[in-house]
Amino acid sequence: MSDIGRPLPNPNELDTGAFWQATKNGELGYQRCDDCNTVVFYPRRHCTGCLGSRLSWHVASGNASLYSFSVVRQSYHPFFRGRVPYAVAWVDLDEGPRLLTNIVGVKDPGKDLHIGQRLVLEWERHDALAIPLFRPA
Amino acid sequence: MAAAQRDAAIVGIHEYPSRDVEGHVSPLQIKAESAAKALADAGLGWRDVDAIYDAGDGGGMSGLTIAEYFGLHPRVIDTTNVGGSSYELHAAHAKRHIAAGKARVALLTYGSTAHSNAMAIGVGDRGGPGAHPVDNMESFVGMTLVSNYAMVARRHMFQYGTTSEQLAEISVATRLHAMRNPEAVAAMKALEFLDVRETTIDDVVRSRMIADPLHLLECCMISDGGGAVVIAAPEVARDCAKTPVWLLGAGEAAKYPENGGDITVSAAAQSGPAAFGEAGVTPQEIDIAMIYDSFSITVLTILEDLGFCAKGEAGAWVTGGRLRFDRPKDGPALNTDGGGLSSNHPGMRGIFLLIEAARQLRGESCSQVPEAKLAVAHGNGGMLGSRHCAGTVILGRD
Numbered sequence: 307m308s309d310i311g312r313p314l315p316n317p318n319e320l321d322t323g324a325f326w327q328a329t330k331n332g333e334l335g336y337q338r339c340d341d342c343n344t345v346v347f348y349p350r351r352h353c354t355g356c357l358g359s360r361l362s363w364h365v366a367s368g369n370a371s372l373y374s375f376s377v378v379r380q381s382y383h384p385f386f387r388g389r390v391p392y393a394v395a396w397v398d399l400d401e402g403p404r405l406l407t408n409i410v411g412v413k414d415p416g417k418d419l420h421i422g423q424r425l426v427l428e429w430e431r432h433d434a435l436a437i438p439l440f441r442p443a
Numbered sequence: 444m445a446a447a448q449r450d451a452a453i454v455g456i457h458e459y460p461s462r463d464v465e466g467h468v469s470p471l472q473i474k475a476e477s478a479a480k481a482l483a484d485a486g487l488g489w490r491d492v493d494a495i496y497d498a499g500d501g502g503g504m505s506g507l508t509i510a511e512y513f514g515l516h517p518r519v520i521d522t523t524n525v526g527g528s529s530y531e532l533h534a535a536h537a538k539r540h541i542a543a544g545k546a547r548v549a550l551l552t553y554g555s556t557a558h559s560n561a562m563a564i565g566v567g568d569r570g571g572p573g574a575h576p577v578d579n580m581e582s583f584v585g586m587t588l589v590s591n592y593a594m595v596a597r598r599h600m601f602q603y604g605t606t607s608e609q610l611a612e613i614s615v616a617t618r619l620h621a622m623r624n625p626e627a628v629a630a631m632k633a634l635e636f637l638d639v640r641e642t643t644i645d646d647v648v649r650s651r652m653i654a655d656p657l658h659l660l661e662c663c664m665i666s667d668g669g670g671a672v673v674i675a676a677p678e679v680a681r682d683c684a685k686t687p688v689w690l691l692g693a694g695e696a697a698k699y700p701e702n703g704g705d706i707t708v709s710a711a712a713q714s715g716p717a718a719f720g721e722a723g724v725t726p727q728e729i730d731i732a733m734i735y736d737s738f739s740i741t742v743l744t745i746l747e748d749l750g751f752c753a754k755g756e757a758g759a760w761v762t763g764g765r766l767r768f769d770r771p772k773d774g775p776a777l778n779t780d781g782g783g784l785s786s787n788h789p790g791m792r793g794i795f796l797l798i799e800a801a802r803q804l805r806g807e808s809c810s811q812v813p814e815a816k817l818a819v820a821h822g823n824g825g826m827l828g829s830r831h832c833a834g835t836v837i838l839g840r841d
Contacts, residue, residue: 313582321576345702348580374601374706374828376593377655378585382563386585394586396594396828402702406581406829416655421601437583 310384317435324363325349329436334368334427336403337361347403368427370397370440373404377415391415397425397440411441418442447722450542451549452680452687453534453838455485455673456798458780459554462630462666462787466559470500470669471512473554477671478513485673486684487548492673494519494546496537498529498791500554500669509552519546525697526824527735530672530793531834534820535693537674547676551797554669555789558634564665564790565589566653577830589662589738590654591828596740597656599707603755607656609762610739611647613777614660614784616766617736618642621781623768624809630786634664647739661739663783663792670794672801688801691817692722692837699830707755709741710833711748711821719750722837724817726750729837731803731818732766732775733796736782741827749821749835751775768810775819779803779810793822797836804840816840 317326325348328335337346340362344355352359375395381387393415398404410428412418424443429436457480459473482488495517501509506520519540523532530551537549557564566587599605621627622641631639638646642660650659680687694717696710719725726749734742734749743757751774752760764770766777778784780799783792800818802808818838825831 312585315579315583319574319576319579322579325580347702348576350576374594374598376590376597376657377652378587378590379652379654380566380589381585381587382567383585383587386587389585392585394584394590394594396700396706398703404700404702404704406584406586406700408584421598 312385312437314432315435321351322349326435328363329429329438330434332429332436334366334438335363336366336399336401338364345402364401366399366401366403369400369443370425372409372419372421372423372425373398374421375409375419393419395440405438408439409441410439447691448542449677449689451538451674451676452689453672453797453801454675454680454683454685454687455481455487456671456801457481457484458670458787458795458798459668460626462668463558463633464556464667468556470554470556471502473669474501474509474552474671475513477554477669478550478552481671481673484685485675487673489514491548492550493517494537494540494549496521496523496533496549496551498553499524500791525832527737527791527793528822528824528832528834529791530797531693531820531822531836532695534672534674534690534797534836535695535834538690538693541674541676547679549674551672551674551794552669553791553794555791556667557665557790558667562665562790565662587654588826589657591826592738592740593654593657594828595706595744599740599744600656602707603758605743605758607648607658608644609758610661610743611644612761612764612766613736613739613742614647615642615644616764617778617782617784620768620779620810621785624781624786627781627786630666634666657738657740663737663788664785666787666789668787668789670798672794672797686805686840688804689839690836691724691839692718692720694718694835696833706828707744709744709748709823709827710831711745711823711835714833714835715749715821718835718837724837729775729817729819730771730812730815731779731800732777733800733818733820734778735792735796735821735823736778736784737823741823742777744827745821745823749819768812771812776810776812779808779812791824793824793834796820796822800838804838
């Protein structure tokens with residue numbers, strides 16, 4: 307048995323730390339510019355749509371669609387190698403941001419997933435933060 | 444051929460022959476040996492080089508390291524590093540530096556011992572959470588390199604009806620070319636490929652799934668290796684030992700995840716038209732397509748983005764062996780050296796795209812296309828399914 311766990315984000319990283327701090331409260335956050343309305347994701351300190359930096363945090367509903375996915379059959383990573391087969395996916399949150407995540411809650415990820423499928427957020431809780439995963443709605 | 448500026452030409456090439464150095468040769472030594480052989484190929488020497496290009500495989504502060512290791516005093520030092528596409532950007536920059544009179548003889552080198560170091564590039568750890576915000580948002584997922592590209596393939600299938608059998612055409616044509624290249628055959632044997640022979644569509648789609656929908660035979664090898672390219676000004680090129688291979692046009696681009704973006708379109712959609720535009724030629728005039736074949740889907744997507752066929756139509760377009768070297772009337776021959784899939788992929792394959800394109804335009808390829816006049820070398824560095832850089836170079840002979 308290995309006690310190696312999932313690689314966890316650093317909740318103090320300067321651009322994305324606030325995103326991870328909010329996951330403790332079950333909030334999936336994203337930024338929108340107060341000046342030009344651009345949705346910024348992954349989180350940053352500056353707006354990529356205008357030259358401003360007045361970004362406000364919003365909380366996503368957790369509803370999303372499956373943009374694309376792959377089922378990993380082979381991994382040498384000390385944690386993930388024991389989890390194959392598992393699904394990695396780009397999902398589109400209804401609010402706009404596209405997020406890289408895992409799809410859980412399916413018997414056979416090779417058969418039970420399809421592009422466009424509706425998904426809902428499912429948190430995987432850890433001590434200092436929670437990991438946003440998705441399952442079919 | 445169009446009236447593009449002939450302001451720089453490839454005059455010397457060398458591909459390091461071994462793909463398994465068994466820990467006895469370093470990346471720096473591969474670079475130096477390749478540089479010397481490429482300079483000899485051109486009929487030049489170390490003292491002629493006044494511009495160096497390095498993607499960081501020379502070590503920390505690689506521009507400085509390489510200058511000292513080679514014993515050079517360059518006037519131009521360019522350490523652009525955009526992964527496997529670095530060498531197409533180096534060639535583009537060398538063309539500009541030479542055209543501006545800042546350099547006369549440019550030296551590009553590459554050396555890697557990825558195989559000897561047992562680097563699990565395709566299925567290994569993509570790096571842990573770290574100081575960079577991207578890593579901090581993505582490394583919890585366990586996305587291998589293969590699965591990143593596989594997500595492009597899956598989306599391509601969804602949007603355009605592309606099939607695994609169509610993707611397999613890339614692997615089959617490339618292996619055919621590899622079997623004609625003694626160094627590629629030796630490479631596959633050295634790396635202990637199970638079957639060193641020509642393959643069929645069936646072989647590819649029945650090989651083991653690595654990350655759905657990409658099979659083992661749609662994935663490149665991990666080898667040791669390297670090489671060098673010498674690029675020179677016209678007044679130098681005219682006196683070199685070999686026929687000059689002119690750099691007629693070049694384009695660069697970066698692409699990354701954007702909300703609502705289309706991952707079936709690569710950065711080639713920007714770099715390709717820029718390169719063809721500068722060269723004044725169309726994709727339909729191209730005889731040789733050297734396209735970075737990290738995976739089958741990389742080539743399929745880039746064929747569309749470069750304009751060989753319309754977006755979404757490459758699956759049908761490549762069907763029936765269209766990309767073989769012996770069907771020149773049907774379009775370009777693809778990766779006639781055997782590609783990264785079946786000949787040489789030490790991690791950053793871009794330099795070999797320039798080398799084999801030059802071989803074809805000199806008439807020196809193992810799968811020679813008769814009268815080949817125009818080639819495109821397209822590097823894709825980074826990850827096709829998320830963030831990557833593209834470099835497109837159009838090459839032609841007199």
